[in-house]
Amino acid sequence: MAQQTPRMLEAEQLGNLIAVLLQKGYEVIGPTLRDGAIVYRRIESAEELPAGWSDKQEPARYRLERREDHAVFGHAVAPESWKKYLHPAEVRLWSAERQAGGFCVLNNQPQPHKPYAFLGLRACDLAAIRVLDRVLTGNKYRDPIYAGVRDGVFMVAVQCTRAAATCFCASLGTGPQVQQGFDLALTELVGPGSHRFLVRAGSDRGAELLAGLQSAPATENDVQAAKVAVATAAAQQVRSVNTADIRDLLYANFDHPRWDNLAERCLACANCTMVCPTCFCTTVEDVTDVNGDHAQRWRRWDSCFTLSFSYIHGGSVRASGKARYRQWMTHKLASWIDQFGTSGCVGCGRCITWCPVGIDITEEVRAIRETASHGNS
Amino acid sequence: MSAQPATDPMRPRAYIVRQVAKETPDTFTLKVEAEERGNDSSFQPGQFSMLWVFGVGELPISISSNPAHHHGLMYTVRSVGQATHALVSQAAGSTVGVRGPFGKGWPLEAARGRDIVVVAGGIGLAPLRPLIYQVLQNRRDYGRLVVLYGARSPRDLLYRKELAAWARGDETQVLITVDYGGLSWRGHVGVVTTLFKYARLQPRRSLAMVCGPEIMMRFVTRELETQGLARQDIYLSLERNMKCAVGFCGHCQYGPYFICKDGPVFRWDQIRPLLDKYEL
Amino acid sequence: METLERIIAAHPVFAGLESYYTGLLVGCASNVRFAAGACIFKEGGEANVFYLLRVGKVALQVFAPQHKPIIVSTLGEGEILGWEWLLPPYQWKSHAYAAAETRAIALDGKCLRNKCEQNHDLGYELLKRFAPIVVQQLEATRYQLLDVYAVR
Secondary structure (H helix, E strand, C coil): CCCCCCEEEECCHHHHHHHHHHHCCCEEEEEEEECCEEEEEECCCHHHCCCCEEEEEECCEEEEEECCCCCCCCCCCCCCCCHHHHCCCEEEEEEEEEECCEEEECCCCCCCCCCEEEEEECHHHHHHHHHHHHHHHCCCCCCHHHHHHHCCCEEEEECCCCCCCCCCHHHHCCCCCCCCCCCEEEEEEEECCEEEEEEEECCHHHHHHHHCCCCEECCHHHHHHHHHHHHHHHHHCCCCCCCCCHHHHHHHCCCCCHHHHHHHHCCCCCHHHHHCCCCCCEEEEEEECCCCCEEEEEEEECCCCCHHHHEECCEECCCCHHHHHHHHHHHHHHHHHHHHCCCCCCCCCHHHHHCCCCCCHHHHHHHHHHCCCCCCC | CCCCHHHCCCCCEEEEEEEEEEEECCEEEEEEEECCCCCCCCCCCCCEEEEEECCCEEEEEECCCCCCCCCCEEEEEECCCHHHHHHHCCCCCCEEEEEEEECECCCHHHHCCCEEEEEEEHHHHHHHHHHHHHHHHCHHHCCCEEEEEEECCHHHCCCHHHHHHHHCCCCEEEEEEECCECCCCCCEECCHHHHHHHCCCCHHHEEEEEECCHHHHHHHHHHHHHHCCCHHHEEEECCCCCCCCCCCCCCCEECCEECCCCCEEEEHHHHHHHHCCCCC | CCCHHHHHHHCHHHCCCCHHHHHHHHHCEEEEEECCCCEEECCCCECCEEEEEEECCEEEEECCCCCCCEEEEEECCCCEECCCCCCCCCECCCEEEECCCEEEEEEEHHHHHHHHHHCHHHHHHHHHHHHHHHHHHHHHHHHHHHCCCCCC
C-alpha cells in the first residue's frame, strides 16, 4: 500500500495504542527497565516504558543514564534482540513414548500463543528480522516455529533520534532510517512543553489502527523535525564498517596475524552470539525421563564459540579460540553473503557493548583491511 | 502455519531393525525396514540419514544399501561413542528413528558414459557402496570401474565378500591395501595412493569419487591430479558435526557451505581452497 | 626374449639417460630369481645392490622388540627395490623378502658407486632418479604414521 501522509500523536496516545493492541489480542512486547538495563519484555501500559531513560554503550560497557526530558524511546538497542521471541532460546520440537516393540512420536502441536506486537523496533532490528526471514524461511526447508510466530507479529517501529557510540548501522545501509517492513513507524519529537510522535502507517492494519487513535495531520515542520532527528542519529555514529569487497577480503585473509591477536583477547564466552539479532545457530538435545519411557527433543540456542559446536569423532574441528572467533566474524560478514545474499551484520553494535573484553568488530575489520594480503590464500 | 507431521524433516520415522551384521571388530551394518508400509525408502547414492536411538541420541550416518531395493535401508556404523554403540547394540526387532534422506549424492548424471574411479578409505567405502551397486546394475550406462580401497589392517576391511564379487565383474578392477599387514596378509601393504601404480586408468575418461578420513582425501586428490584427472572430475564426500541436517542449526558449516544441504558430496575444484585451511 | 639392455633402457626410472650410462648399467646387471618367502636383504646389512622388479611381489619388513614383525610396504612389478646403495651409510634400512615368487634384474650398486665417484655427471643423473623414490617412501610413511583410520 502507498504510504499515507503522516499523522501526529500526543504522547498520551501511546497508552491508547498499547490498549488497542491488547484489545485486539496481541501480547505487547516493548522496552522496559529491568535489572539495570532497558530490555524487551511484556508490557501492558505506557507507564512501563522507560520514560526519561537512556543508555551509554561502549565496548564492554553498558550503563543507564537519565535524560533531561521524558522521551520513552531515547535509548539504543537492548542487551537482547527480538529473536528471543521469534526464534526462542528453548523450544520443544516433539515428544515420544515407548510402545510395545518401538516408539511413537506424539503428534503434539506447539501450544497456541497470542500473536506478538513488537513496540520499539529500530531500523537495525527490522533489518535483522529480514535477515532471519531469509535464513529460516527462504530456503528449501522452512522453519515452522519461526514462521508460525513471525507471520502474525504487529510491528511498531521507532525511528532512532539518537545513536549510541557502538551503533554503526549507517555505514551498512541498515539504518537509522526505518524504510520498510513495519505496520506503524514512530518518530519521537520531544521539546520544551511538547511530547509528540510523528506516525506513518506501513500497512493496511497499521493504517486501521492509527485511524482508531486521536491524531492530527503532521505539518511540514513536523515532517522536517522528524527528518532532522533521524539525520542527527546518523551523524552521531562514530563507528563504521567499510564493506567494499569485504567477502573477498576476509576469505583471502584466513591466515592474517590479526586472528592471533584476537585469540589472545577473546574469551569464547559466546556473549556476542547471544545478543546478536541475526545469529541463528541452534543445537538439538534429546532427553528422557528417569524410566526411559518418554523422550523429548528440544532445540536450544547454540554458539559457534563452543568446542562442542564443531565436534566430530575424535575432536573439535575448530579447537582453538582463534579458529572459532575467525569462524564467527567471517561467517557474519563474508560467508553469509554467499549463503543468503546479504551481510549477516546489521550494525546494531550489541556485540561490541556486550563483549566482556570489548572486542570491536568494526576495529577488527579495519585492522585486517589495513594490512591485508590481496589475492588467493 | 505448521508443517504436516508426516513430512516434517525434524520428526523421525520408526524403522524396525531386521539385522545387525558384524563387519569388523568395531563396525556393524544395520538393516532396517520402515514400520509403516508405503513409507518410501528411496535415496540417492551418497545421501545420509539421521538415525535416532530412543533416549540416547541422533547421528548422521551414510546410507550404504542398494538404491534399487526400495523396502529397506542399510547403514554401516562404526562404534566409537555412546550413540554409535547404542546403534550397533540394537537387537533385531527393535525400532530406531530415521530422518532423511538428506544431502547431495554422487553425480550419477555426470558419471554416465565415463570410467568411474572409486577411492575409499576405511568406513568411507560405506557411502560409496550404493554408487558401486548403481554402476554394476546399470553396466551399460558407465565405462570401466576401478575400486581402490584402503583400510588400517586386514581385519578392518569391509564387505570382503562383495569386494571379491565386484572384482570378478566386467571391465572392473578392485585393488585393496592395508596400512599394517600381518604375516598372513598376502596383499598390498601401504597407503591407498600406492595402489595407483597398479590401477589401469584412462584419466581423461575418468570421474573419481573419494571418501575417507579428510587427510586421506587430501593426499588422494593430489595423487588423482598427478595421475591426470581434471579437478572438475573429482568428487569428495565430507562430514562435519550435524544436528538438524536441514541447514538451520549451523553446525555443519564449511566455509560458505552447509555440508548437510550443499554436500556432503562436493566437486573438488569447488572446495580445493578450503581443504588446505586448517581449522576451517 | 627381451635383453637386459632393452629392459633397462625402457624402464621409466632410467628414461633420458645417455646411452653410454645405460651401457654402464647393463654392464653391472644380471637376472635373479627369488622363491616365495626367500629373504632378499636384511636390515643393517651392506647395501651394494638394487633391483628392478620384473615379476612378483616384495615385502619390506621391520622388526621391533615386543612387536610382531610389521610389513611396512609392498612393492610389485616395475618398481625399484633399494635406494640405500646410493647414499651413505650404504646399509639396508629394512628387511626385504619375496612375498611371492619374484624375478628381478639385480644391479651392482657397489660398482656403480665407484663409477659415480669417477664420473660426477653419472652420479648426479642417478641421484636425480633415486631421490624421488626415497621421497615417495618418506611421504607414504608419514601418512602411515598419521594412522588415519584409527579411532581417537
